[in-house]
Amino acid sequence: xxxxxxxxxxxxxxxxxxxxxxxxxxxxxxxxxxxxxxxxxxxxxxxxxxxxxxxxxxxxxxxxxxxxxxxxxxxxxxxxxxxxxxxxxxxxxxxxxxxxxxxxxxxxxxxxxxxxxxxxxxxxxxxxxxxxxxxxxxxxxxxxxxxxxxxxxxxxxxxxxxxxxxxxxxxxxxxxxxxxxxxxxxxxxxxxxxxxxxxxxxxxxxxxxxxxxxxxxxxxxxxxxxxxxxxxxxxxxxx
Amino acid sequence: xxxxxxxxxxxxxxxxxxxxxxxxxxxxxxxxxxxxxxxxxxxxxxxxxxxxxxxxxxxxxxxxxxxxxxxxxxxxxxxxxxxxxxxxxxxxxxxxxxxxxxxxxxxxxxxxxxxxxxxxxxxxxxxxxxxxxxxxxxxxxxxxxxxxxxxxxxxxxxxxxxxxxxxxxxxxxxxxxxxxxxxxxxxxxxxxxxxxxxxxxxxxxxxxxxxxxxxxxx
Numbered sequence: 001x002x003x004x005x006x007x008x009x010x011x012x013x014x015x016x017x018x019x020x021x022x023x024x025x026x027x028x029x030x031x032x033x034x035x036x037x038x039x040x041x042x043x044x045x046x047x048x049x050x051x052x053x054x055x056x057x058x059x060x061x062x063x064x065x066x067x068x069x070x071x072x073x074x075x076x077x078x079x080x081x082x083x084x085x086x087x088x089x090x091x092x093x094x095x096x097x098x099x100x101x102x103x104x105x106x107x108x109x110x111x112x113x114x115x116x117x118x119x120x121x122x123x124x125x126x127x128x129x130x131x132x133x134x135x136x137x138x139x140x141x142x143x144x145x146x147x148x149x150x151x152x153x154x155x156x157x158x159x160x161x162x163x164x165x166x167x168x169x170x171x172x173x174x175x176x177x178x179x180x181x182x183x184x185x186x187x188x189x190x191x192x193x194x195x196x197x198x199x200x201x202x203x204x205x206x207x208x209x210x211x212x213x214x215x216x217x218x219x220x221x222x223x224x225x226x227x228x229x230x231x232x233x234x235x236x237x238x239x
Numbered sequence: 240x241x242x243x244x245x246x247x248x249x250x251x252x253x254x255x256x257x258x259x260x261x262x263x264x265x266x267x268x269x270x271x272x273x274x275x276x277x278x279x280x281x282x283x284x285x286x287x288x289x290x291x292x293x294x295x296x297x298x299x300x301x302x303x304x305x306x307x308x309x310x311x312x313x314x315x316x317x318x319x320x321x322x323x324x325x326x327x328x329x330x331x332x333x334x335x336x337x338x339x340x341x342x343x344x345x346x347x348x349x350x351x352x353x354x355x356x357x358x359x360x361x362x363x364x365x366x367x368x369x370x371x372x373x374x375x376x377x378x379x380x381x382x383x384x385x386x387x388x389x390x391x392x393x394x395x396x397x398x399x400x401x402x403x404x405x406x407x408x409x410x411x412x413x414x415x416x417x418x419x420x421x422x423x424x425x426x427x428x429x430x431x432x433x434x435x436x437x438x439x440x441x442x443x444x445x446x447x448x449x450x451x452x453x454x455x456x457x
Contacts, residue, residue: 029287029324030310032303055324080364088361100362103286104328104370111325123373124332127351127404130369160304172321173288174304179323207323223303229311233297 006166006216007195011041014189014217018047018154021074025110025152026054026064027181031226033174034063035191037219038156043067051075053150055106055177060084062224071095077150079103083226102130105147107180112149114183114212119148155185158221159208162192163199166213167206175207182212191219240432241413242455247381249274250455251340251411254379255281262286262331262371264341265309267381271340282316284336286367288327291319308367331367332374339375341368343382343407345397348444350407350419352380353399365402372403384412384441391443393417393424414438416455423447428455 008014015038018024024042028034039058042050043066052073058065067073068086075097082088090096101109102124112120121144125131135146157178160171168190170178182188195218242250244267252274255261262284263269272292275281283292285307292307293314300314307313315321330336343354352372355365372378385391393410410417415438416428424446429438431454439446 030306032287032306032310078364080366082361082363092361098362100364102365102369103324103367104332104374107324107328122332124370126373128369128401129356130365170323172302172304172315173285173306175321175323176288177324180325225301225303225306225312227306227309227311228301229295229313230298230301231295233299 004165004198004210006210006213007164008215008217011037011217014038014191014215015041015045015154017187018042018045020047021049022047022153023051023053025150025155025181025184026052027157027176027178028063029055029173029176031058031063031224033158033170033176033178034058035156035158036063036221037191038189039064039066042072043070046070046072048072049074051077053077053106053110053152055079055103056083057081057087058084059226060086062222075099077101077106079106100130105130107177109147109150110177110180110184113151114180117149119146121146150184152185153187155181155188157182157188157190159190159192161194161196161201162190162213162216163196163201163210164216165198166190166210166216167201168192168208168213169201169205170207179208182208187214188212189215189217191217193219193221240430242430245270246457247411247413249457250416251379251381252276254338255279256337257281259337260284260290260335261338261340262336262375264368264371266342268340268342269309282318284327284330285313286327286331286371288322288324289313289315289319290322290330291316293319328367328370331370334374334376336375337377339371339378340381341371341378343380343402344399345392345394346380346382346407346410346419347394347397348419348422348424350405351397352402352407353397354402356400358400368402372406378407378409380407380410382410382412384414384438389441391441393442393444395444414441425449426452428453430455
């Protein structure tokens with residue numbers, strides 16, 4: 001690496017410095033747009049006691065779910081979980097600490113964390129278990145709760161394309177939490193399907209600026225589909 | 240006769256208006272997309288970052304990078320746009336979505352809704368439901384009126400942990416279309432062939448029945 005060139009050549013180098021008990025923010029929604037190879041590298045490293053911040057926790061043998069069998073995750077902050085058997089077992093046995101967070105609050109916690117905003121008020125969760133222990137305040141006749149932002153020791157992100165400077169372009173709904181995650185890591189590591197030279201991406205079309213990115217690696221992706229739903233190709237389908 | 244899942248969706252679809260941006264929850268709400276009236280344009284918002292959700296893809300069109308909030312593969316409608324999760328919830332929390340349709344376990348006379356957790360059972364999480372009920376003004380809850388054992392789900396007070404407080408104004412069950420205001424349920428319409436008495440019997444919270452209650456028309 002030199003100057004603004006963020007490209008690293010191995011996954012080992014990409015995740016160097018990740019140690020036990022750190023907080024890792026991961027992009028992705030379900031299995032869509034997850035940094036699958038960076039997760040696999042965390043499994044390989046065997047780092048333990050992690051606090052993981054992600055909308056979901058993968059499935060049994062893919063995504064963040066692969067960190068469960070060796071008990072690498074101590075706590076997960078997520079909006080929707082339990083799509084795998086081992087997760088359910090660990091959660092019910094009290095081996096895994098789960099902090100359920102509304103999806104929009106989770107996204108905003110990352111966005112605010114990356115933007116240097118320590119906390120924000122939101123109407124989401126007022127009067128629900130989410131509000132317990134949180135400061136409540138009225139603005140313009142409506143109640144809001146105070147939610148604290150999140151910064152990770154590491155953020156792991158999947159983008160579609162990047163230039164060597166770490167300017168990122170995401171593809172379709174694989175964008176999801178990735179842009180916010182990218183801003184909220186003390187060290188942000190991004191894996192992509194294609195790396196081009198600086199100047200090749202249209203600056204107007206860049207979703208995440210390279211300033212947020214510390215390390216960039218070219219990966220091969222399985223891109224597993226969680227719910228394969230189709231319509232027959234013979235019908236025209238409804239409007 | 241109690242409404243089928245499809246009929247519930249069909250009745251909700253009558254509440255759509257041309258030019259509406261709509262978020263449909265998982266389950267019955269998803270079926271509403273099949274009953275958009277002819278000649279009407281609505282755009283479906285999927286909270287994982289898609290406005291203008293299209294139909295399911297053909298086998299050839301499947302794209303792992305294009306899913307809906309239920310994690311199903313989808314396509315994009317003409318004029319669709321893609322954005323990140325913070326932006327998606329800015330739309331929802333900022334009150335920009337015209338109609339939200341979602342399911343529930345219970346609602347009560349104060350407009351409280353419980354839809355995400357049954358203590359003692361596996362808790363999967365609220366996903367975007369808490370943001371949706373807190374951010375939207377126009378929400379329709381679809382649910383069955385009572386359990387299989389005849390226990391009402393339209394209550395004086397929700398018994399389960401809440402998804403949102405004081406945010407529900409309209410409920411469409413398999414038996415009735417109900418409005419919630421001033422701490423009471425108000426019966427607007429009944430399912431074809433279902434009597435007012437039957438609805439009263441299966442509604443725990445106070446139900447106001449004013450005048451003749453029309454049957455739903457399909």
